[in-house]
Amino acid sequence: MMPDDSPSECDQLVVTDNLTRLRRFTPARIALGRAGSGQLTATGLQFMLDHARARDAVHAALDFEAIGQSLRERDWSVVHVQSAAGDRAEYLRRPDLGRRLSSSGRLAIDGQLHGNDVAIVAADGLSALAVETNLLPVLDHLRPLLLAHSLTIGSLVLVEQGRVAIGDEIGQLLGAKLVVVLIGERPGLSAADSLGAYITWRPRGGAMDSTRNCISNIRPAGLPPEDAATQIVGVIELAFKHAKTGVQLNDLRGTEAILLGGPRG
Amino acid sequence: MRAQDLIVVAAKCSVITAFRNTIGLAGRLSTRLQPNHPTDDSRGIAASLLDGLLFGVGDAVIGVNPATDGVQDYVRIVTLLDNVRERLDVPTQTCCLGHVTTAIQAINLGAPVDLVFQSIAGSEKANRGFGISLSVLTEAHDAALSLGRGTLGRNVMYLETGQGSALSAEAHFGIDQQTMEARAYAVARRFKPLLINTVVGFIGPEYLYDGKEITRAGLEDHFCGKLLGVPMGCDVCYTNHAQADQDDMDALLTLLSAAGVTFVIAVPGADDVMLNYQSLAFHDILYVRQTLGRRCAPEFEDWLKRMGLADADGRLLEKAASGAIGSAIALIETMEA
Numbered sequence: 001m002m003p004d005d006s007p008s009e010c011d012q013l014v015v016t017d018n019l020t021r022l023r024r025f026t027p028a029r030i031a032l033g034r035a036g037s038g039q040l041t042a043t044g045l046q047f048m049l050d051h052a053r054a055r056d057a058v059h060a061a062l063d064f065e066a067i068g069q070s071l072r073e074r075d076w077s078v079v080h081v082q083s084a085a086g087d088r089a090e091y092l093r094r095p096d097l098g099r100r101l102s103s104s105g106r107l108a109i110d111g112q113l114h115g116n117d118v119a120i121v122a123a124d125g126l127s128a129l130a131v132e133t134n135l136l137p138v139l140d141h142l143r144p145l146l147l148a149h150s151l152t153i154g155s156l157v158l159v160e161q162g163r164v165a166i167g168d169e170i171g172q173l174l175g176a177k178l179v180v181v182l183i184g185e186r187p188g189l190s191a192a193d194s195l196g197a198y199i200t201w202r203p204r205g206g207a208m209d210s211t212r213n214c215i216s217n218i219r220p221a222g223l224p225p226e227d228a229a230t231q232i233v234g235v236i237e238l239a240f241k242h243a244k245t246g247v248q249l250n251d252l253r254g255t256e257a258i259l260l261g262g263p264r265g
Numbered sequence: 266m267r268a269q270d271l272i273v274v275a276a277k278c279s280v281i282t283a284f285r286n287t288i289g290l291a292g293r294l295s296t297r298l299q300p301n302h303p304t305d306d307s308r309g310i311a312a313s314l315l316d317g318l319l320f321g322v323g324d325a326v327i328g329v330n331p332a333t334d335g336v337q338d339y340v341r342i343v344t345l346l347d348n349v350r351e352r353l354d355v356p357t358q359t360c361c362l363g364h365v366t367t368a369i370q371a372i373n374l375g376a377p378v379d380l381v382f383q384s385i386a387g388s389e390k391a392n393r394g395f396g397i398s399l400s401v402l403t404e405a406h407d408a409a410l411s412l413g414r415g416t417l418g419r420n421v422m423y424l425e426t427g428q429g430s431a432l433s434a435e436a437h438f439g440i441d442q443q444t445m446e447a448r449a450y451a452v453a454r455r456f457k458p459l460l461i462n463t464v465v466g467f468i469g470p471e472y473l474y475d476g477k478e479i480t481r482a483g484l485e486d487h488f489c490g491k492l493l494g495v496p497m498g499c500d501v502c503y504t505n506h507a508q509a510d511q512d513d514m515d516a517l518l519t520l521l522s523a524a525g526v527t528f529v530i531a532v533p534g535a536d537d538v539m540l541n542y543q544s545l546a547f548h549d550i551l552y553v554r555q556t557l558g559r560r561c562a563p564e565f566e567d568w569l570k571r572m573g574l575a576d577a578d579g580r581l582l583e584k585a586a587s588g589a590i591g592s593a594i595a596l597i598e599t600m601e602a
Contacts, residue, residue, distance in 0.1 A: 018590075019316055022597060026302055026309035029534025029546075030316040037551035039534075047511070047534065051543070054505040092506055095433060095471040126506055186469075187505050188541025191303070209434065210396035217303050217332060217539075247364060247396035250334055 027190050050189040057192035059088055062128035062184075064158055070136055077155040079112060081105030081170075083123075085161040098163035101170065109157065109173045116154040118146060118236065119176035119203070123162030127184030127192060134195040134218050134225050135182060141229035142180075149237065164198045164212070171203025178239055179203040180232060185216065193219045197228060199235050201245040211246035213239075268481070271488040272524040278491035280527065282459045283418025284358045284379065286324055286564035288527060289496050294559035295528035296550050297460070297498070298323030301539035305332045307345050311597040313533050314349055319590065320547035321554075321574060321581050324565035325460055325498065325528035326380060326423060328360040332539055339363045340376040345600075347377040353572075353593055356564040358415075358459065360423050365397055365405045372408045380423040380459060381409040387426075387448030390436035399452070406456050417564075420459035420496075426450070427464040428482050429472025442472060443482070447489040454495055460528060461490065462498035465517075467542055469504050476513030479503060483517050487526055498528035502544040511535060511543065518549060522557045551581060 019031040032043050039047075068078045082105050085097040101109065120142075122135050139156075146153055157170050164181050171179030178201050185194040195218040200207055213235045218228040239245045281289040288295050300313030310329055317323050327350065329342050339361050346359035358379040361368075365383040372378050383402060384395050392398060402422075409421035431437040431445040446463070453461045463486035466479040473479045483499050490497030501517045503509035518529060535546035553559055560566060560579050569575035574585050 019312065019319070019594070022308075022312035022315070022594065025306060025312045025597070027538045028300075028302065028309070028313045028316075028532070029536050030313055032534055032546075032548070034548055034551070037548060037555045039546065039548050043534065047536070050536075051505070051510065058506045092470050093474070186541050188538065189505075189536040189543065190538045191541065194541065206435070208394045210394055222303055247366060250364070250367070 047189070054187040054189055054192055057129055057187040058126055060128045061088075062124040062131055062160070064160060067131065067135065068158060071139075071156060074136070074140070076139070078158060079108050079155045080158045080160070081108050082160045083162045083166055088161070091161040095163060098161055099165040099169075101166065105159075106173070109170055112155050112174060114175040116174065117151040117177050118153050119157070119167070119171045119174045119179045120153060121157045121159060121162070121167045121170050121179060121181045123159040123166065123181060123183045125162065125184035125196070126186040127194065129187075129193045130184035130195040130219065131182070133193045133220070137225035138182060138195065138197070138218060138229050141226045142232060145229060145233040146236070149233065151236070165207065167198065167200060168203040168205055168207045171200065172205060176203065177201070178236060178245070180236070191217075191219060191222065194222060195219065197232050199232065199239065199245055201239045201243065208246075213245045213249060268484055268520065271484040272520060275488045275491045275524040278525070280491060280494055280496045282420040282457075282496045284415040284420055284459050285417060286356045286562040287417060288325060288459060288562055290563065292558070292560060293562060294522055294526065294553065295325035295498075295562050296322045297325045297462075297528055297530045298327045299330070299530050299532045299537065299544065300327065301330050301532065301537055303332060303539045305329075305338055305342060306602050307341065308597050308600045308602060310342065310345060311349055311600060314346070315590065315593055315597065316533050317531065317547055318353070318355070319574065319585055320531075320550060321561060321569050322531050322547050322550050323355070324357050324562040326358050326360050328362055328380075328382070328423065330362045330540055334363055334367060336367050336370045336374070339367050339371045340374060343371065343376050343378055347379075349593065349596070352596060354568070356568050362423075362425075365401060369405050369408050372412065377414070378409060378412060379414050380421055381405045382423045382425070384425045384430070385449050385452050386430045386434070386436070387445035387452070388431050388436045388438065391431040391434045391445070392452070394434035394436055399455070402456055418459070420457055422456045422458040424453045424456070424458045424461040425464055426453070426461065426486070427468050428486065429468040432472060433468065443485055446486055447493070450490050450493040450495050450497075454493055458495060460498055461495050462500050462528065462530065463487070463490070464500040464502065466503035466507060466509060467500065470507040473507070475508035476503070476510070476516075479507070479509055479513060480517045480520065484520060484524065487521055487524055496527045498530070499526055500530040500544055502530070502542055504542045514543070514545060515549070518545060518553055519557070522553050522559055554580075
């Protein structure tokens with residue numbers, strides 16, 4: 001080390017800014033400072049660690065036995081099925097397989113009670129952690145709300161290596177009027193436990209994404225499960241009223257929201 | 266064609282557009298500032314916005330991806346962005362990247378909409394999957410033009426594309442994803458966009474498996490866009506389920522800058538906390554300006570100088586003057602969530 005390479009000399013290379021007090025308003029990586037045009041070493045190392053953790057979350061396997069057990073203890077009837085994707089590597093390469101049931105999965109669904117109002121599907125998606133953390137809290141709030149609206153719910157379908165659109169096939173086989181798919185969202189650097197809820201009216205194979213409504217970022221530090229359940233039921237209520245979901249329902253929702261409240265700020 | 270062919274041809278194409286500043290001039294590289302927040306918190310959005318401005322980012326557009334798709338939030342977000350832009354007198358444009366039908370509703374409600382955003386694809390069926398048609402885009406284009414908010418030009422659309430969007434909607438009719446992507450630029454051209462970008466690594470490994478495929482696709486998309494005469498930018502990005510990392514982003518940013526890319530996107534620390542993927546950091550913009558000498562839009566560069574953020578050559582100062590930014594911080598702290 002050069003004698004004059006003291007910490008204070010190094011500090012002069014670092015440009016700090018006065019935005020640190022705005023950090024409380026956002027989880028975003030603001031006010032990082034810089035060294036020349038680059039990031040500080042500590043910033044770069046933290047980023048690499050967070051990236052490694054997010055990659056691990058993508059490849060973590062969900063303990064379906066444990067989740068199924070917890071659900072049965074809560075009086076859910078549970079069906080555990082697999083998509084047509086054999087493993088995680090195939091799941092990542094072949095989205096079409098993650099959207100279809102395996103043949104055994106199809107048989108298992110065929111044996112279920114037909115014709116309920118709402119089918120609920122829970123899939124691992126891209127984050128086992130999201131399902132482990134948030135599925136039960138969402139369902140604990142969702143079920144009483146649905147029952148309060150006199151809506152019937154069939155067995156809960158747990159899907160391994162599933163994508164959102166697998167709910168179309170499941171909902172159709174179950175003859176449900178509407179399907180809710182609760183699925184682990186792609187992990188980010190700052191949140192690896194986000195659950196998404198996708199709501200589709202009259203599920204059938206080949207449904208367009210524009211026919212779904214999505215409630216995203218369901219996690220304790222994002223949209224809390226209880227609030228998510230309330231929002232999901234809000235969409236379901238409108239879906240049954242207007243017999244549709246997706247962009248067309250949003251148009252109606254937008255209008256109603258404005259008539260009720262008017263824009264904020 | 267090899268990578269260098271895609272670069273050398275694209276670098277010869279010139280596409281210039283304008284709204285409140287001029288995008289696409291020779292030797293320039295513009296940037297979209299993307300101050301997303303997981304719950305669209307106004308103060309959170311404004312905090313990231315200010316962070317980006319201090320890095321000289323945001324001359325292409327200051328654009329927020331909303332967490333929800335309601336018109337109320339859309340109106341709140343564009344109003345917030347417009348307030349901050351006016352307060353700091355920034356010669357740029359703002360955008361909320363909600364659905365085009367939400368934008369039309371917001372315009373009808375009198376919201377300050379600079380640019381109308383929409384994701385588009387290369388087949389009628391895939392566009393139907395996005396909930397749009399050419400006639401809806403025409404309606405939105407006309408609505409945005411009717412506001413007359415541009416001071417230097419009348420390019421009022423901001424469009425996004427990406428290889429794999431048609432395939433993922435099973436709307437590709439057996440055609441390869443790169444051809445389907447080029448078809449999307451033909452859709453774009455009709456609406457004279459201020460900006461269009463491929464979100465190249467966002468769609469995931471199902472369509473672009475790793476850093477090498479993302480890099481190749483980014484160069485292909487930019488090349489095709491420029492040949493078709495659209496102001497082609499790129500979200501240099503990847504998701505956590507793809508085999509890619511920040512080194513791949515450095516490489517693609519460098520290659521695209523050599524190819525004369527119109528603009529790239531940057532977020533605080535490369536981490537988008539709403540969409541959960543990695544793009545470029547504000548620092549990466551400084552890197553490419555320093556290394557390849559690309560400058561921002563001239564009107565925006567003048568503003569950086571006026572604000573005491575850049576020197577006479579347009580280089581970002583080590584120590585920014587705090588005057589106007591200080592008042593912006595105070596503004597944010599008194600905002601409602």
